[in-house]
Structures are given as C-alpha cells and as structure tokens.
Amino acid sequence: MKKITIIIFLSLIYLNIQAQKPQLTYPKGYFLFPINPNQQNYLAGGMGDLRSDHFHSGIDIKTQGREGLPVYATGDGYISEVRVQTSGYGNVIFITHPNGFVSVYGHLKTFAEPLASYIRKKRLESQTFEIKLSLKPEEFEVARGQIIGLSGNTGGSAGPHLHFEIRDGINNILNPLNFGFAEIKDNLPPIFQQLIIKTLSTNSRINGEFGKQLFYPTKTGNNYSLNNEIFANGELGLELLAVDKMNGTNNSNGLSCVELFVDGEEQYYSHLEQFPNDVSHDINVHNDYAQEQMKGQRFQKLFQEDGNNSLQIYKPSLTKGKIKITDGKTHQITVKIWDTFENSSVLNFTINGEKKEVSTTISPNTLPVSLTQTLEDNTLIIKARNLKTINSVASFKFAKSTIDLPINYVKNNEAVYLWDLKKGLPDSIKVDGVSKATNFRKVIVPNIDDAFESDALEINFEYKSLYNTLYLQTEQAGNKLKISEVTIPLKSKLDVIYTPENQAILPDKTSVYHIFRNAKSFLKTSWSGNKASFSIKRLGDFVVLTDTIPPKASMMKKTPDDIRIRIGDNLSGIKNFKAFVNNEYILTDYDAKNALLWAVKSDSTQKFYGKLRLELEDNQGNKSAFEANIDTVKVKAKPVIKKVVKTKKNELKNRRQSPKLRTERPKRKHR
Structure with a gap:
C-alpha cells in the first residue's frame, strides 16, 4: 500500500510540473515568409533535425541551389544583433519584434545598406574578419517585407540556403512552421529505417545476448512491423533511426514527435516543438552518441538516460521509456512518429519475455588465447577467443582480491564475460593464462x-x-x-x-x-x-x-576590382589574416570550407592598385607574408588579325566572325 501511495504521489508531481509549463501561442499570419513569400518553397532542413553536437535550430529554406536571393524581414522590428563568422551562421542578422519574438537569418551572402556600410566600418576599425555587434532599437529599424540581405552560403553552410529561426524572448528555439507559413506543404509520412533494442543492465539479454541488436522494419502502407522473433528480458531500451520526407525535395529531415507504447500504455513521448538554445548540445545524450561516433548514424533513444535532465522535450514518465520484462510473457510494442504537419507512421512488434537458450559449446584449437575489452554503459565486456574449454573462467583482479566469473554465453566460438562496473574497477583480467590490463583509474x-x-x-x-x-x-x-x-x-x-x-x-x-x-x-x-x-x-x-611551418598562400585572381587568394596551413590551422594595399588595411572575407579569401571594397568606387601584402598567422604562432603587385594600368591584348582570302562563299562568314577594325561601329542592316 505504501508503494502504491508513493507512485501516485510522484505521478501527481509530474502532472503538476507538466501543467505549470507555459503554453506558447503562435500568432499565425503575423510573420512573412523570408524567401519568395506567397510562393511555394522547399526545405533542406527542419526544426530539431539531429545534427552533430546540436539539434538543428529552425529551418533551412532552399534557394534554388544558388546565392543572391532577396531575404525579407519577417516582421516589423529592429536589427538587434549582427555577426560575421568563419563557421556557424556565417553572416547573420537577428531582428527583435514588438511582440517579443526574435527572428534569425543565417548564411547570408551580403547585408543590405545601410547595415552593410556600418559593418564594414566596424570591421575596418577593429581590423578583423569576425565581428559581433549588438545594436540599439533606434539604430536599424526594419519594416515587414524590407530586404535585409541576400541569401548565401557563408559560415558552416554545406550549400546555398537561408537558415531561418524564430525565438521567444528568453532565447527558446521555436518551430517556425508552427506560425502558419502556407509556403511550405507536406503530406508525406515519416519513414522507419532501423531499430535497435539495447540491454540497459548487465543481467539483461536480447535473444540470449548482451548489448545491441539491429532490426529492419518492413512497411505495409504507413504501418511497419518487424519480421523477427525477439526474445528479451531485463531492462531494455529502444533506439530509432527514422527520417521525414517532404513534397518536392529529396532531403531527409528529422521527426517532430515520437511516442512509445508498451501493452497499450504510453512509456515515452518527445516533442521537438521548442527547446532552450543553450541546451542544444544535450543532443549527445538524447541520441546514441557512440553509434554516431563509430558508424555515423544518428539513432535517437526512446528512453531518457539518467543524465538527460536539461532537455524539456519529454512528457514526464515514471519509466522514462525504459522497458522492464521479467514476467516471461509476450508484450506488444508500438512506436508512433510524426512530422510537423502531423503526418504519421506506426511500427508494431512483440517481445517474448521467455529466456532464450544460447550456445554453451566451444570448439577447442591450438591458437593462442586473445582477449578484447569494450565498455557499454556500466558493463565491461570481455571477449575471449581460442579457449581450451567451456569451463575457462575470467579472473578479475582487484587491489586486494580476485573474482572468478564463468562464461556468460558463447557467440561465434567466442566466449563472453560480463562485469558490472558498479561493483568495482578491476585492474586486469586473466583467462587461460593470458592477462589484459583494463587501465581503469x-x-x-x-x-x-x-x-x-x-x-x-x-x-x-x-x-x-x-x-x-x-x-x-x-x-x-x-x-x-x-x-x-x-x-x-x-x-x-x-x-x-x-x-x-x-x-x-x-x-x-x-x-x-x-x-x-x-x-x-x-x-x-x-x-x-x-x-x-x-x-x-x-x-x-x-x-x-x-608545428614550425608557416601558412601558405597562392594567388587566384588579382585585378583592381577583384583580389582572390587561396590560403592554407599544414597542421594547426589559420588563426589570423590581414591584407594591405600600399600599406593601407583593406577588408577581406574568408570562406574557410573552401580556404578562399577575397578583398572587400569599402565602397563601389574603390580600386585596388599597387602593392598587395597579405599577412598570415596559424594557431601555433607561425607567421608568413605574401606579396604581389596589382597593375595600375589595364593592358589590352593586341588583336590577332588573320589574312583572309576574299571569296563570295566566305565573304558573309568573314564579315560576321572577323570584323575589320573600324573607327566606328558599323550599322546593323535590317533584314
């Protein structure tokens, strides 16, 4: 009775916390779409997409594979911040709106005037490429629909597009599509790709084994199933690899909502509608970080790790999505996934709670014993190959004791031993006379x-x-x-x-x-x-x-109107660069992903004549200087005049392709 009372009390606490969470109102129709408004647009990336080290903030709007499309202020307000960055957003504008929302426009090619001149001035004063400027409300007011820049590919962008965000007044990232933009359409459901079932304790098993097992869902309509018989017991967790597709584009985006049911009862629910900007890095505990590092796959966990307590994207749950099977019965598992437009797909399968018998035989051989060790959460996994007998034990040596463990199971003639590290850190393991240090400290x-x-x-x-x-x-x-x-x-x-x-x-x-x-x-x-x-x-x-080798540079183009230089470093990487013409500092922009640097005119009339000097420094402090002369007079190439024999047959051809030099242009005859 006491246990039931505690559970009810905790449930009430969870529900109270959920009820106190403020419900955000999205003013639909308030904001203008920032690229080609009132026309159908397409996305290269969605809100909350799973990226390396962060959730994707906002949406990536396609720009027809090119740069230079007008970018419009999504609403009235003022430019509150601008940045020029080598990575990340690249050239970016933040606009604060009267209703408290903030819109963000990233990877811009250029800023519109008079903002562009202001940024150039500040960069000239500081003699830097990267800059971050906070602006006052009265400095750069903007109106809804005003052009604030041109779309580009600056910063960490992998291709031309506009990165667009909407944040609230306390820097929470919001899903822009919830504001009712009709320019984006989607009626395609998300796609289940792969599912991992993972043991969450040393004593748990999946088909008689410890660790992860991978399954491939089979599709029938919008429903998916697993064609595998699964035996599992103990504490388990699910991990999902899934994507969302949208009309008119081949890009793969992330999911908006994921829900897990066990025997019809909800055990896990996540919704990437909004999240604080400063916890985006916590994707590394929301996802299977090890799977991403080793295989480049971004599986999201359908359970909350104990250390995952900052992300407020989950519905409170006593189990936190962890499945416990101890009764030997068959259990129905259902996973539902949605995109922002509420297109959905469902995966159904069963887990048989009976323990599955696994191999306990070993084929002896004369090869030397080999040991490998891996770590899975709290469990040390020792695999031993070429054992002499199934009775071989693993001796876990500690500072003052030794504990012998029998084989847990055999797979592919390889014995597997499992040790729960919560019971202590062994200094070494010994099997059939072969020892291996663990290096635990x-x-x-x-x-x-x-x-x-x-x-x-x-x-x-x-x-x-x-x-x-x-x-x-x-x-x-x-x-x-x-x-x-x-x-x-x-x-x-x-x-x-x-x-x-x-x-x-x-x-x-x-x-x-x-x-x-x-x-x-x-x-x-x-x-x-x-x-x-x-x-x-x-x-x-x-x-x-x-690193003692200084950075290098090679001239790509040098004219009074355009200077382009490729720069690079052998090891530590480029840290600083400064360019001068006739000893006067000039602005330069830098595209790190293409290692390209180019001169920026302070105004449209500026010409680059004379002696160019580029100073480079790498992260280790090695410095170099690159010099070149830019001609002050443009030299025209002399025309090559071929002697052509006049004939009636080629007279018209010669007249069209090799006109004679004339003091004035001949008048074109009308036909």
Missing part, C-alpha cells in the same frame, strides 16, 4: 567537482562536466595520451595537465591535438616547464605535435 560521478591525478596527468572535472558516471581509463606512451573512449560524450569541457615522456620539444611551437579518424584538431596549449595545460570537449586519443 577512478570512478567519476556527475554533479560534483572531482579530479584525477597521477605523476604525468591531472584531469579536473567540474560538477557539470559529465552526463553519466565515467569509469575513467587512461593510457600514456611517448607523446600520445588516451583518456577513456571517444564514444562517451562530455557535457562540458575538462581541464587537463599532461607531462609527455618526450622532453625534446619546442613549447612555443608545440601543442596537443585531438585525433579522430586520422583528423587532427588543434587544442590551445600553454606550457609550464614540461607540463602542457589544455581543455578538451571530447574524450579519446590525443598527441603532442610540433
């Missing part, structure tokens, strides 16, 4: 300040650094460092102090780099003696590298 729990220290390494954790408990692993060799796995997301940065083994380094030319898929990412590093201090936003592999 410490258990770091979220929501408290903590640190790990050793002779060569110090890692500082703030209370907000982690989503979930981290079973910290470290390895060091030479100038290489490994801090746990890249598959584990961080909520915020960690501060690291590292002493590499190789002391023959140049501190002012040496930094730490994060290594992933052969790509090296520069990390700003400071040195105190032989100790390197740096901050990391990702776990995984790191290396200390020296």
